[in-house]
Protein backbone atom coordinates (compact mmCIF):
# COMPACT_ATOMS: atom_id res chain seq x y z
CA UNK A 1 0.00 0.00 0.00
CA UNK A 2 1.53 3.35 -1.18
CA UNK A 3 0.71 6.43 0.92
CA UNK A 4 1.56 9.97 -0.13
CA UNK A 5 1.66 13.06 2.04
CA UNK A 6 -1.56 15.12 1.95
CA UNK A 7 -2.05 18.90 2.06
CA UNK A 8 -4.90 18.92 4.58
CA UNK A 9 -7.62 16.79 6.14
CA UNK A 10 -11.10 18.24 6.44
CA UNK A 11 -14.58 16.95 7.18
CA UNK A 12 -16.49 14.55 9.41
CA UNK A 13 -15.88 10.91 10.18
CA UNK A 14 -17.89 8.31 12.13
CA UNK A 15 -15.55 5.57 13.27
CA UNK A 16 -16.84 1.97 13.46
CA UNK A 17 -18.21 0.45 16.65
CA UNK A 18 -15.95 -0.32 19.59
CA UNK A 19 -14.17 -3.66 19.18
CA UNK A 20 -14.18 -4.60 22.88
CA UNK A 21 -17.91 -3.86 23.24
CA UNK A 22 -18.78 -5.59 19.94
CA UNK A 23 -17.09 -8.84 21.07
CA UNK A 24 -18.83 -8.74 24.43
CA UNK A 25 -22.27 -8.01 22.90
CA UNK A 26 -22.07 -11.26 20.93
CA UNK A 27 -20.74 -13.32 23.83
CA UNK A 28 -23.17 -12.06 26.47
CA UNK A 29 -26.03 -12.10 23.97
CA UNK A 30 -25.32 -15.77 23.24
CA UNK A 31 -25.44 -16.61 26.96
CA UNK A 32 -28.60 -14.60 27.58
CA UNK A 33 -32.20 -15.66 27.38
CA UNK A 34 -34.00 -13.92 24.52
CA UNK A 35 -32.71 -11.77 21.70
CA UNK A 36 -29.93 -9.20 21.87
CA UNK A 37 -30.11 -6.47 19.23
CA UNK A 38 -26.79 -4.81 18.44
CA UNK A 39 -26.46 -1.65 16.37
CA UNK A 40 -23.20 -0.06 15.16
CA UNK A 41 -21.45 -3.42 15.57
CA UNK A 42 -17.86 -3.55 14.31
CA UNK A 43 -17.68 -5.82 11.25
CA UNK A 44 -13.93 -6.29 11.67
CA UNK A 45 -12.27 -9.68 11.28
CA UNK A 46 -11.74 -10.06 15.06
CA UNK A 47 -15.43 -9.62 15.89
CA UNK A 48 -16.38 -11.88 12.99
CA UNK A 49 -14.20 -14.56 14.64
CA UNK A 50 -16.31 -14.21 17.78
CA UNK A 51 -19.51 -14.55 15.74
CA UNK A 52 -18.07 -17.64 14.00
CA UNK A 53 -17.24 -19.31 17.33
CA UNK A 54 -20.74 -18.84 18.75
CA UNK A 55 -22.43 -19.92 15.52
CA UNK A 56 -20.32 -23.07 15.68
CA UNK A 57 -21.80 -23.68 19.14
CA UNK A 58 -25.37 -23.50 17.85
CA UNK A 59 -26.22 -19.82 18.38
CA UNK A 60 -28.33 -18.24 15.64
CA UNK A 61 -26.79 -14.83 14.86
CA UNK A 62 -28.52 -12.78 12.15
CA UNK A 63 -26.10 -10.31 10.60
CA UNK A 64 -27.67 -7.53 8.55
CA UNK A 65 -25.94 -4.28 7.50
CA UNK A 66 -27.77 -2.17 10.11
CA UNK A 67 -28.06 -4.51 13.09
CA UNK A 68 -27.16 -7.89 14.51
CA UNK A 69 -29.62 -10.14 16.25
CA UNK A 70 -28.19 -12.72 18.65
CA UNK A 71 -30.77 -15.33 19.59
CA UNK A 72 -29.35 -16.34 22.95
CA UNK A 73 -29.93 -19.77 24.45
CA UNK A 74 -29.20 -18.98 28.09
CA UNK A 75 -26.19 -19.76 30.26
CA UNK A 76 -26.39 -23.50 29.54
CA UNK A 77 -27.51 -23.38 25.90
CA UNK A 78 -24.23 -23.74 23.97
CA UNK A 79 -23.71 -27.00 22.10
CA UNK A 80 -20.53 -28.89 21.25
CA UNK A 81 -18.92 -27.59 18.03
CA UNK A 82 -18.17 -30.14 15.32
CA UNK A 83 -14.56 -29.00 14.96
CA UNK A 84 -12.04 -26.63 16.56
CA UNK A 85 -13.08 -23.00 17.17
CA UNK A 86 -11.16 -20.61 14.91
CA UNK A 87 -10.27 -17.51 16.92
CA UNK A 88 -8.34 -15.93 14.03
CA UNK A 89 -6.12 -13.04 15.13
CA UNK A 90 -8.17 -12.16 18.20
CA UNK A 91 -6.75 -12.26 21.72
CA UNK A 92 -10.02 -10.95 23.14
CA UNK A 93 -12.03 -13.79 21.59
CA UNK A 94 -9.57 -16.41 22.83
CA UNK A 95 -9.21 -15.25 26.41
CA UNK A 96 -12.84 -14.34 27.08
CA UNK A 97 -14.31 -17.43 25.44
CA UNK A 98 -11.94 -19.64 27.48
CA UNK A 99 -13.66 -18.43 30.66
CA UNK A 100 -17.04 -19.41 29.19
CA UNK A 101 -15.91 -22.75 27.73
CA UNK A 102 -14.31 -23.88 30.99
CA UNK A 103 -17.74 -24.39 32.47
CA UNK A 104 -19.46 -26.12 29.53
CA UNK A 105 -20.18 -29.88 29.53
CA UNK A 106 -18.20 -30.54 26.33
CA UNK A 107 -14.64 -30.37 25.05
CA UNK A 108 -13.42 -27.64 22.70
CA UNK A 109 -10.18 -26.68 21.00
CA UNK A 110 -9.30 -23.03 20.32
CA UNK A 111 -6.78 -22.16 17.64
CA UNK A 112 -5.94 -19.04 15.65
CA UNK A 113 -3.42 -17.63 13.19
CA UNK A 114 0.36 -17.69 13.69
CA UNK A 115 0.36 -14.45 15.71
CA UNK A 116 -2.49 -15.54 17.98
CA UNK A 117 -0.97 -18.98 18.53
CA UNK A 118 2.23 -17.36 19.81
CA UNK A 119 0.58 -15.07 22.37
CA UNK A 120 0.72 -15.98 26.09
CA UNK A 121 -2.28 -17.89 27.41
CA UNK A 122 -0.79 -18.95 30.77
CA UNK A 123 -2.23 -15.72 32.13
CA UNK A 124 -5.73 -17.22 31.78
CA UNK A 125 -4.79 -20.88 32.16
CA UNK A 126 -3.47 -20.17 35.65
CA UNK A 127 -6.56 -18.54 37.21
CA UNK A 128 -9.01 -20.78 35.33
CA UNK A 129 -6.97 -23.80 36.48
CA UNK A 130 -7.19 -22.53 40.08
CA UNK A 131 -10.97 -22.54 39.65
CA UNK A 132 -10.79 -26.20 38.64
CA UNK A 133 -10.97 -25.72 34.87
CA UNK A 134 -9.38 -28.32 32.61
CA UNK A 135 -7.37 -26.30 30.12
CA UNK A 136 -4.20 -27.39 28.33
CA UNK A 137 -1.83 -25.85 25.85
CA UNK A 138 -1.62 -28.45 23.03
CA UNK A 139 2.09 -27.81 22.39
CA UNK A 140 2.95 -27.35 26.06
CA UNK A 141 4.24 -23.82 25.39
CA UNK A 142 1.53 -21.88 27.21
CA UNK A 143 0.01 -20.77 23.90
CA UNK A 144 -2.95 -21.81 21.74
CA UNK A 145 -4.08 -24.28 20.47
CA UNK A 146 -5.87 -24.65 23.80
CA UNK A 147 -7.71 -27.83 24.71
CA UNK A 148 -10.58 -27.16 27.08
CA UNK A 149 -12.30 -30.00 28.98
CA UNK A 150 -10.32 -32.61 27.04
CA UNK A 151 -10.21 -34.84 30.16
CA UNK A 152 -13.85 -34.38 31.12
CA UNK A 153 -15.99 -37.56 31.03
CA UNK A 154 -18.69 -37.20 28.33
CA UNK A 155 -21.83 -35.43 29.47
CA UNK A 156 -20.38 -34.38 32.82
CA UNK A 157 -20.65 -30.76 33.95
CA UNK A 158 -17.37 -29.18 35.07
CA UNK A 159 -17.61 -27.72 38.55
CA UNK A 160 -15.82 -24.42 39.04
CA UNK A 161 -14.79 -22.99 42.41
CA UNK A 162 -14.92 -19.33 43.28
CA UNK A 163 -11.48 -17.78 43.88
CA UNK A 164 -9.92 -14.42 44.61
CA UNK A 165 -7.36 -13.99 41.86
CA UNK A 166 -4.58 -11.40 42.11
CA UNK A 167 -3.46 -10.69 38.57
CA UNK A 168 0.09 -9.48 38.01
CA UNK A 169 -0.96 -7.61 34.87
CA UNK A 170 -3.66 -5.00 34.38
CA UNK A 171 -5.49 -6.90 31.66
CA UNK A 172 -9.18 -6.67 30.84
CA UNK A 173 -8.91 -9.97 28.98
CA UNK A 174 -7.63 -11.81 32.08
CA UNK A 175 -10.17 -10.08 34.34
CA UNK A 176 -13.03 -10.84 31.95
CA UNK A 177 -12.02 -14.47 31.50
CA UNK A 178 -12.14 -15.06 35.27
CA UNK A 179 -15.38 -13.10 35.72
CA UNK A 180 -17.08 -15.10 32.96
CA UNK A 181 -16.01 -18.38 34.59
CA UNK A 182 -17.27 -16.84 37.85
CA UNK A 183 -20.79 -16.71 36.36
CA UNK A 184 -20.77 -20.50 36.75
CA UNK A 185 -18.73 -20.88 39.98
CA UNK A 186 -19.87 -21.95 43.44
CA UNK A 187 -19.58 -18.58 45.19
CA UNK A 188 -18.19 -15.05 44.95
CA UNK A 189 -15.31 -14.78 42.45
CA UNK A 190 -12.97 -11.80 42.76
CA UNK A 191 -10.20 -10.46 40.52
CA UNK A 192 -7.76 -7.83 41.74
CA UNK A 193 -5.55 -6.11 39.18
CA UNK A 194 -2.68 -3.68 39.87
CA UNK A 195 -4.38 -0.84 37.95
CA UNK A 196 -7.94 -0.66 36.64
CA UNK A 197 -8.16 -1.96 33.04
CA UNK A 198 -11.07 -1.33 30.65
CA UNK A 199 -14.32 -2.09 32.48
CA UNK A 200 -16.73 -2.99 29.66
CA UNK A 201 -17.27 -6.53 30.96
CA UNK A 202 -18.32 -5.26 34.39
CA UNK A 203 -20.67 -2.58 32.98
CA UNK A 204 -22.19 -4.81 30.34
CA UNK A 205 -22.65 -7.94 32.46
CA UNK A 206 -24.60 -5.85 34.97
CA UNK A 207 -26.72 -4.56 32.07
CA UNK A 208 -27.48 -8.19 31.12
CA UNK A 209 -28.61 -8.91 34.71
CA UNK A 210 -25.48 -10.29 36.41
CA UNK A 211 -24.26 -9.10 39.80
CA UNK A 212 -20.82 -7.51 39.38
CA UNK A 213 -19.33 -5.15 41.96
CA UNK A 214 -16.22 -3.03 41.47
CA UNK A 215 -13.91 -1.17 43.80
CA UNK A 216 -10.85 0.96 43.10
CA UNK A 217 -8.52 0.92 46.12
CA UNK A 218 -6.48 3.83 47.49
CA UNK A 219 -3.24 2.41 45.99
CA UNK A 220 -4.84 2.41 42.50
CA UNK A 221 -5.39 -1.36 42.35
CA UNK A 222 -8.92 -2.48 41.54
CA UNK A 223 -11.13 -5.44 42.40
CA UNK A 224 -14.11 -6.72 40.43
CA UNK A 225 -16.31 -9.43 41.89
CA UNK A 226 -19.12 -11.53 40.48
CA UNK A 227 -21.75 -13.83 41.94
CA UNK A 228 -22.91 -16.90 40.05
CA UNK A 229 -26.06 -16.15 38.16
CA UNK A 230 -29.26 -17.98 37.20
CA UNK A 231 -29.95 -16.16 33.97
CA UNK A 232 -28.80 -13.28 31.74
CA UNK A 233 -31.39 -11.39 29.67
CA UNK A 234 -31.11 -10.18 26.07
CA UNK A 235 -30.44 -6.43 25.67
CA UNK A 236 -30.50 -3.67 23.06
CA UNK A 237 -26.97 -2.41 22.59
CA UNK A 238 -25.86 0.66 20.68
CA UNK A 239 -22.10 0.28 20.34
CA UNK A 240 -20.22 3.60 20.66
CA UNK A 241 -17.50 4.50 18.14
CA UNK A 242 -14.13 2.93 18.96
CA UNK A 243 -11.71 5.43 20.51
CA UNK A 244 -8.86 3.14 19.42
CA UNK A 245 -9.95 3.73 15.80
CA UNK A 246 -10.67 7.43 16.40
CA UNK A 247 -7.05 7.77 17.59
CA UNK A 248 -5.76 7.60 13.98
CA UNK A 249 -7.96 10.49 12.83
CA UNK A 250 -7.20 12.51 15.97
CA UNK A 251 -3.49 12.15 15.20
CA UNK A 252 -3.97 12.83 11.48
CA UNK A 253 -5.81 16.10 12.17
CA UNK A 254 -3.20 17.18 14.73
CA UNK A 255 -0.20 16.40 12.51
CA UNK A 256 -1.21 17.47 8.99
CA UNK A 257 -1.00 21.30 8.78
CA UNK A 258 -4.26 23.24 8.32
CA UNK A 259 -6.53 20.29 9.18
CA UNK A 260 -9.82 20.18 11.03
CA UNK A 261 -11.80 16.97 11.61
CA UNK A 262 -15.02 16.28 13.46
CA UNK A 263 -14.93 12.70 14.74
CA UNK A 264 -18.46 11.69 15.65
CA UNK A 265 -19.78 9.56 18.49
CA UNK A 266 -16.53 8.38 20.08
CA UNK A 267 -16.65 6.23 23.23
CA UNK A 268 -14.93 8.19 26.01
CA UNK A 269 -15.10 5.68 28.89
CA UNK A 270 -12.33 6.86 31.27
CA UNK A 271 -10.77 3.36 31.24
CA UNK A 272 -10.18 3.88 27.49
CA UNK A 273 -9.64 7.59 27.05
CA UNK A 274 -5.97 7.99 28.08
CA UNK A 275 -5.08 9.01 24.52
CA UNK A 276 -7.10 12.20 24.98
CA UNK A 277 -5.18 13.10 28.16
CA UNK A 278 -1.88 12.48 26.42
CA UNK A 279 -2.93 14.64 23.46
CA UNK A 280 -3.86 17.43 25.87
CA UNK A 281 -0.49 17.11 27.64
CA UNK A 282 1.21 17.40 24.23
CA UNK A 283 -0.66 20.65 23.48
CA UNK A 284 -3.46 19.32 21.24
CA UNK A 285 -6.52 21.42 20.35
CA UNK A 286 -9.46 19.01 20.89
CA UNK A 287 -12.99 20.16 21.77
CA UNK A 288 -15.62 17.77 23.14
CA UNK A 289 -19.10 18.33 21.66
CA UNK A 290 -22.46 16.60 22.16
CA UNK A 291 -21.44 14.64 25.25
CA UNK A 292 -23.88 11.77 25.62
CA UNK A 293 -24.26 8.10 26.66
CA UNK A 294 -24.83 4.97 24.53
CA UNK A 295 -25.79 1.79 26.40
CA UNK A 296 -24.23 3.10 29.63
CA UNK A 297 -20.97 4.21 27.97
CA UNK A 298 -20.05 7.93 27.70
CA UNK A 299 -19.60 9.31 24.17
CA UNK A 300 -18.68 12.64 22.56
CA UNK A 301 -17.98 14.19 19.17
CA UNK A 302 -14.37 15.35 19.00
CA UNK A 303 -13.42 18.45 17.03
CA UNK A 304 -9.68 18.25 16.35
CA UNK A 305 -7.54 21.02 14.83
CA UNK A 306 -3.89 20.97 13.80
CA UNK A 307 -1.67 21.79 16.77
CA UNK A 308 1.99 22.32 17.57
CA UNK A 309 2.81 19.34 19.76
CA UNK A 310 5.52 18.93 22.39
CA UNK A 311 6.96 15.85 24.06
CA UNK A 312 5.58 14.29 27.24
CA UNK A 313 6.00 11.31 29.56
CA UNK A 314 3.44 8.49 29.39
CA UNK A 315 3.67 6.11 32.34
CA UNK A 316 1.93 4.45 35.29
CA UNK A 317 -1.81 4.08 35.75
CA UNK A 318 -2.69 5.71 32.42
CA UNK A 319 -0.98 2.91 30.41
CA UNK A 320 -3.88 0.37 30.41
CA UNK A 321 -6.25 3.16 29.27
CA UNK A 322 -4.26 3.71 26.05
CA UNK A 323 -2.32 0.49 25.54
CA UNK A 324 -3.55 -0.07 21.95
CA UNK A 325 -2.91 3.59 21.05
CA UNK A 326 0.80 3.56 21.89
CA UNK A 327 2.01 3.02 18.30
CA UNK A 328 -0.03 6.12 17.32
CA UNK A 329 1.24 8.12 20.33
CA UNK A 330 4.81 7.20 19.38
CA UNK A 331 4.24 8.52 15.86
CA UNK A 332 2.79 11.78 17.25
CA UNK A 333 5.87 12.06 19.48
CA UNK A 334 8.11 11.85 16.41
CA UNK A 335 6.48 15.03 15.05
CA UNK A 336 6.44 16.78 18.48
CA UNK A 337 9.19 19.10 19.71
CA UNK A 338 11.35 17.54 22.44
CA UNK A 339 11.52 14.13 24.05
CA UNK A 340 8.68 11.71 24.78
CA UNK A 341 9.24 8.86 27.21
CA UNK A 342 6.87 5.87 27.25
CA UNK A 343 7.39 3.45 30.14
CA UNK A 344 5.50 0.79 32.17
CA UNK A 345 4.21 -0.61 28.88
CA UNK A 346 5.88 -4.05 28.71
CA UNK A 347 2.44 -5.46 27.75
CA UNK A 348 3.14 -4.07 24.27
CA UNK A 349 5.44 -7.04 23.73
CA UNK A 350 2.56 -9.55 23.78
CA UNK A 351 0.10 -7.95 21.38
CA UNK A 352 -0.40 -9.01 17.73
CA UNK A 353 3.31 -8.22 17.38
CA UNK A 354 5.94 -7.08 19.86
CA UNK A 355 4.84 -3.47 19.47
CA UNK A 356 7.96 -2.03 21.12
CA UNK A 357 9.96 -3.67 18.35
CA UNK A 358 7.59 -3.03 15.43
CA UNK A 359 6.86 0.58 16.41
CA UNK A 360 10.50 1.54 16.90
CA UNK A 361 11.50 -0.30 13.71
CA UNK A 362 8.91 1.71 11.76
CA UNK A 363 10.04 5.00 13.31
CA UNK A 364 13.69 4.24 12.48
CA UNK A 365 12.67 3.49 8.87
CA UNK A 366 11.24 7.03 8.71
CA UNK A 367 14.43 8.61 10.10
CA UNK A 368 13.16 9.21 13.65
CA UNK A 369 15.54 9.30 16.62
CA UNK A 370 14.07 6.56 18.85
CA UNK A 371 15.42 4.10 21.41
CA UNK A 372 13.47 1.00 22.43
CA UNK A 373 13.54 0.14 26.14
CA UNK A 374 12.41 -2.88 28.16
CA UNK A 375 9.01 -1.40 28.88
CA UNK A 376 8.52 1.29 26.26
CA UNK A 377 10.61 3.69 24.18
CA UNK A 378 12.22 7.13 24.13
CA UNK A 379 11.45 9.31 21.12
CA UNK A 380 13.40 12.49 20.41
CA UNK A 381 11.00 14.35 18.14
CA UNK A 382 10.86 17.49 16.07
CA UNK A 383 13.29 16.53 13.29
CA UNK A 384 12.13 15.94 9.70
CA UNK A 385 10.30 12.63 9.28
CA UNK A 386 10.71 11.05 5.85
CA UNK A 387 8.69 8.42 4.02
CA UNK A 388 9.98 4.86 4.19
CA UNK A 389 9.30 1.15 3.82
CA UNK A 390 7.15 0.01 6.76
CA UNK A 391 6.66 -3.65 7.55
CA UNK A 392 3.31 -3.94 9.37
CA UNK A 393 4.13 -7.54 10.32
CA UNK A 394 0.35 -8.02 9.76
CA UNK A 395 -0.39 -5.92 12.86
CA UNK A 396 -3.41 -3.66 12.17
CA UNK A 397 -2.34 -1.01 14.71
CA UNK A 398 1.14 -0.72 13.16
CA UNK A 399 -0.32 -0.42 9.64
CA UNK A 400 -2.72 2.36 10.69
CA UNK A 401 -0.29 4.33 12.89
CA UNK A 402 2.32 4.45 10.10
CA UNK A 403 -0.28 5.32 7.45
CA UNK A 404 -0.93 8.48 9.49
CA UNK A 405 2.81 9.13 9.84
CA UNK A 406 3.00 8.87 6.05
CA UNK A 407 0.43 11.64 5.56
CA UNK A 408 2.59 14.14 7.46
CA UNK A 409 6.03 12.90 6.34
CA UNK A 410 8.25 14.08 3.47
CA UNK A 411 8.11 11.70 0.49
CA UNK A 412 6.14 8.53 -0.10
CA UNK A 413 5.69 5.57 2.25
CA UNK A 414 5.04 1.93 1.47
CA UNK A 415 3.06 -0.01 4.10
CA UNK A 416 3.53 -3.75 3.64
CA UNK A 417 0.40 -5.87 4.13
CA UNK A 418 -1.75 -2.80 4.80
CA UNK A 419 -4.90 -4.89 4.32
CA UNK A 420 -4.43 -6.24 7.87
CA UNK A 421 -6.41 -3.15 8.99
CA UNK A 422 -9.44 -5.40 8.32
CA UNK A 423 -8.90 -6.85 11.80
CA UNK A 424 -10.35 -3.75 13.48
CA UNK A 425 -11.15 -1.15 10.79
CA UNK A 426 -12.01 -2.54 7.33
CA UNK A 427 -12.92 0.89 5.84
CA UNK A 428 -9.86 2.70 7.25
CA UNK A 429 -8.17 3.53 3.92
CA UNK A 430 -11.45 4.54 2.25
CA UNK A 431 -12.26 6.96 5.11
CA UNK A 432 -8.74 8.38 5.11
CA UNK A 433 -8.89 8.95 1.38
CA UNK A 434 -12.30 10.67 1.56
CA UNK A 435 -11.02 13.21 4.15
CA UNK A 436 -7.74 14.02 2.38
CA UNK A 437 -7.36 17.15 0.24
Ligand SMILES: O=C(O)C1=C[C@@H](OP(=O)(O)O)[C@@H](O)[C@H](O)C1
Nearest residue numbers: 020092170171172173174323324
Ligand atom coordinates in the same frame (compact mmCIF):
# COMPACT_ATOMS: atom_id res chain seq x y z
O1 LIG B 1 -10.59 -6.74 26.76
C1 LIG B 1 -10.43 -6.23 25.64
O2 LIG B 1 -11.38 -6.05 24.83
C2 LIG B 1 -9.07 -5.80 25.25
C3 LIG B 1 -8.11 -5.67 26.23
C4 LIG B 1 -6.71 -5.26 25.95
O3 LIG B 1 -5.88 -6.39 26.07
P1 LIG B 1 -5.28 -6.90 27.50
O4 LIG B 1 -6.38 -7.31 28.35
O5 LIG B 1 -4.38 -8.05 27.12
O6 LIG B 1 -4.52 -5.73 28.03
C5 LIG B 1 -6.55 -4.67 24.56
O7 LIG B 1 -5.20 -4.59 24.23
C6 LIG B 1 -7.32 -5.42 23.51
O8 LIG B 1 -7.21 -4.77 22.26
C7 LIG B 1 -8.79 -5.50 23.83
Ligand SMILES: C=C(OP(=O)(O)O)C(=O)O
Nearest residue numbers: 089090091092324351352
Ligand atom coordinates in the same frame (compact mmCIF):
# COMPACT_ATOMS: atom_id res chain seq x y z
C1 LIG C 1 -4.36 -6.18 21.16
C2 LIG C 1 -5.42 -6.07 20.37
O1 LIG C 1 -6.45 -7.00 20.25
P1 LIG C 1 -6.55 -8.51 20.76
O2 LIG C 1 -5.75 -8.65 22.03
O3 LIG C 1 -8.00 -8.75 20.96
O4 LIG C 1 -5.99 -9.37 19.66
C3 LIG C 1 -5.62 -4.84 19.56
O5 LIG C 1 -6.69 -4.73 18.95
O6 LIG C 1 -4.73 -3.95 19.51
